[in-house]
Amino acid sequence: MTTQTTASDTPSAPAAGTQTGLIGIPPLLGRALATAGGALTVISTFLAWTWTSDFPGDLTVYGYPGGLQVLVLIGGALTTLLGLASFGVKGLRWLVPAGADAALKFAALATFGTVWYTVIAISVELGGLVNLEPGGYLVAVTSLATLLGALALPFRRPEPDPIDPDDSRWEHTRHRAAHSWETVKAAFSADAPPAVRRLPAYAEILVIVVVLALALTVFTYGIGTAYDELFIGFLITAGFGFGALSKSGLIAHASQITSRHQNITVCGAFVTAALFPFTQTDDQYATLGVYILIFATVALGLNIVVGLAGLLDLGYVAFLGVGAYAASLVSGSPSSPFHVHFPFWAAVLVGAAASLVFGVLIGAPTLRLRGDYLAIVTLGFGEIFRITANNLDGTSGPDVTNGSNGVSSIPNLDILGFDLGAQHDVGGFTIGRFANYFFLMLVITAVVVLVFRRSGDSRIGRAWVAIREDETAALAMGINGFRVKLIAFAVGASLAGLAGTVQAHVTYTVTPEQYLFAGPIPPNSAFLLAAVVLGGMGTIGGPLIGASLLFLIPNKLQFLGDYQLFAFGVALILLMRFRPEGLVPNRRRQLEFHEEAEAPTVLEPTGA
Incomplete structure (x- = not known):
């Protein structure tokens, strides 16, 4: 009897409860901690984080998030949704076609980074932690708990297919054929993650409209940030949020949809861009x-x-x-x-x-x-x-x-x-x-x-x-x-x-x-x-x-003065480290930089 070891990080994958991440607690408990922490972080955005409006964005209002609280609200909501999807909640599995664990880590990092940047900025600009209201302390604790829970999730990568050098060509071919058949059977087993079904044409066009509307919203928000602290928080949330959506498989799924409707996507993109001045x-x-x-x-x-x-x-x-x-x-x-x-x-x-x-x-x-x-x-x-x-x-x-x-x-x-x-x-x-x-x-x-x-x-x-x-x-x-x-x-x-x-x-x-x-x-x-x-x-x-990012970011980072190019260079290094094929790569370059993504599934014998 064989079982499948895949790159999927859904809770139904084999051995999910026995492997651990950076934190030595069971993954199931970590998943629950991350999900609950994300929900509490969302709630804490409706509380006051500081007592004075001297900090830009006015974080003194109860019941109405403002400024950086809106970004934390988005990060916490994304973390909560990905956490619920990782538990297999009906109606949310479409959020994680490639698995939830890696996406949950990035979403937790987005929330944690924005929260703690805000807390530190309040303390530095206003003169100490004493300027935090109970909501500020609460969001710091809940975002930290969210991150710790996400770090408890296991790390798994596909392993290369081992080739026995003593095998003849016939034996190796027969081994690969049997391997492929077992892979096909495993793909239809109950343990395998569900395949993403192709949507009707009208539904795919609706997805393209939603993606373009979301892109216009993000771009308009980023270009219209009123003060420096808000733009830094936007970069943190948008960067790790994009990583979360990429790891979940939504970016790849949306790319497949747009590639099937290239003319509609291009025309829709220009219509969306034409709406920008009206905003x-x-x-x-x-x-x-x-x-x-x-x-x-x-x-x-x-x-x-x-x-x-x-x-x-x-x-x-x-x-x-x-x-x-x-x-x-x-x-x-x-x-x-x-x-x-x-x-x-x-x-x-x-x-x-x-x-x-x-x-x-x-x-x-x-x-x-x-x-x-x-x-x-x-x-x-x-x-x-x-x-x-x-x-x-x-x-x-x-x-x-x-x-x-x-x-x-x-x-x-x-x-x-x-x-x-x-x-x-x-x-x-x-x-x-x-x-x-x-x-x-x-x-x-x-x-x-x-x-x-x-x-x-x-x-x-x-x-x-x-x-x-x-x-x-x-x-x-x-x-x-x-x-x-x-x-x-x-x-x-x-x-x-x-x-x-x-x-x-x-x-x-x-x-x-x-x-x-x-x-x-x-x-x-x-x-x-x-x-x-x-x-x-x-x-x-x-x-x-x-070009949009490389023009917008230096203009928004001018407040850094002599450190502007240093911060920009660090951002470029990180981007090339984690996305060397580019933000929108073609298939050839993606395979050149991520050959492990094409590694075949490894079958390991287990006990009965």
């Missing part, structure tokens, strides 16, 4: 929104070069600068030496064409290089562009870019009589200048996404992937490597120039200092590359999400 009462956060879209669009263009073609470009921000300078010089700026004012569509074509030409001129002599040599050359191009723009000031060179002063006083766009620099009333909502540019940039992002999808699925896209995986093998199969890489370079450069035309009008001024290799605030080449890698190379959603 804002002024242009304060719409400003961040339009800059995030510019950064994300450029990152998506870089994803063609790096993610699809596998070409490491360290000077990509220069193409953004070429497009911005070209558009600013023909858009009616008084500091432009050309003294022309092209309409928007013509300025867009000029910016994209200028970047395309520079992409071909730089790529033609350099793309015969590979790897680190190509990276060094592109890094040099980025620096050459910035230095050249500084020198074209009429003194060191021709008067074209006005040197370090840049091209200033760039007028607002006027498209078909619609002034993007003025406020407009739409359906009772007042749409300001940055909201207007947000909608324009959203249209340009849609164009870039369309180009990325069509090119990635085309013959040239498959050639890019072949070059990325093994250039020597691709050349042996008849692919013209130089031509394919030059097309990738040119397309990526033109998309960056397209975004640069809008950036020039949004910022009013284009200066060389905006296009550095690295700096505290994006966009720059280092942040663009990080957005592609951290978001997920070769995907559409990855660079968009990665």
Whole structure:
């Protein structure tokens, strides 16, 4: 008789009551402690945590959570639901298709981290623990109990299939066949976790709508955090909460649903993004929104070069600068030496064409290089562009870019009589200048996404992937490597120039200092590359999400001063350690970094 040892951590899995985690108490007791602690934490958010409103968020109100208490409420509710699902409560098993124990640990960490950060912040800012009300002490104890209960849950990983080197090929094949049959039987046994059933099409579309609405809510909350302490708590809750949903299998399940309805998901994502300005009462956060879209669009263009073609470009921000300078010089700026004012569509074509030409001129002599040599050359191009723009000031060179002063006083766009620099009333909502540019940039992002999808699925896209995986093998199969890489370079450069035309009008001024290799605030080449890698190379959603995070987080961490980049670097290290394939990885990269996930099930003999 055999039993199944799987990666599942549901309570029904074999030996769940005999294995222990970091805390030497029975897992069943730990699960109960974590669930009860999460419920008590939710209750404690309705109590006052401090006696004075000097701490931001006003945590002195009974019966109404506010500020950081809302984040703790969300973390405690998630912990409670996952704990109940781990007990097999009917109606909640869908929350944990991949098992509950690992997800419960992350949810408990989210709750504990936010609570204790708040307690410590209150003590430091107000002058000691004496400033805590009974609710503050209660939530500290209950969140600690929740974490201890979660740490008592067992850790189990799938083991690799042992291969006997003395077995012949026939014996090994027969062993694997018997192994597979036993695995199939075990999958239908009572001990195996239930398989996730495929939902009807209308239900899957409803799931996509819910996911997009949740994403808009989280993004709007994060970008609109009113004070620094709330944003730190948001990062803790959102980071560990995402880990909990990922470990539970909900993220993977939602990804499968969206992959089956890609067109609906993409259209729904743009509709959701278009709703963002209507959630804002002024242009304060719409400003961040339009800059995030510019950064994300450029990152998506870089994803063609790096993610699809596998070409490491360290000077990509220069193409953004070429497009911005070209558009600013023909858009009616008084500091432009050309003294022309092209309409928007013509300025867009000029910016994209200028970047395309520079992409071909730089790529033609350099793309015969590979790897680190190509990276060094592109890094040099980025620096050459910035230095050249500084020198074209009429003194060191021709008067074209006005040197370090840049091209200033760039007028607002006027498209078909619609002034993007003025406020407009739409359906009772007042749409300001940055909201207007947000909608324009959203249209340009849609164009870039369309180009990325069509090119990635085309013959040239498959050639890019072949070059990325093994250039020597691709050349042996008849692919013209130089031509394919030059097309990738040119397309990526033109998309960056397209975004640069809008950036020039949004910022009013284009200066060389905006296009550095690295700096505290994006966009720059280092942040663009990080957005592609951290978001997920070769995907559409990855660079968009990665760019959003990499632009938002540094802006919100400015209160740290000199420690801003240190904290940001630590966050990047943790993300690459625990999510090396990116936030939205494709299947190939996910298997490269998590081969243990594909390890076959191990069957171990047990007593009768």
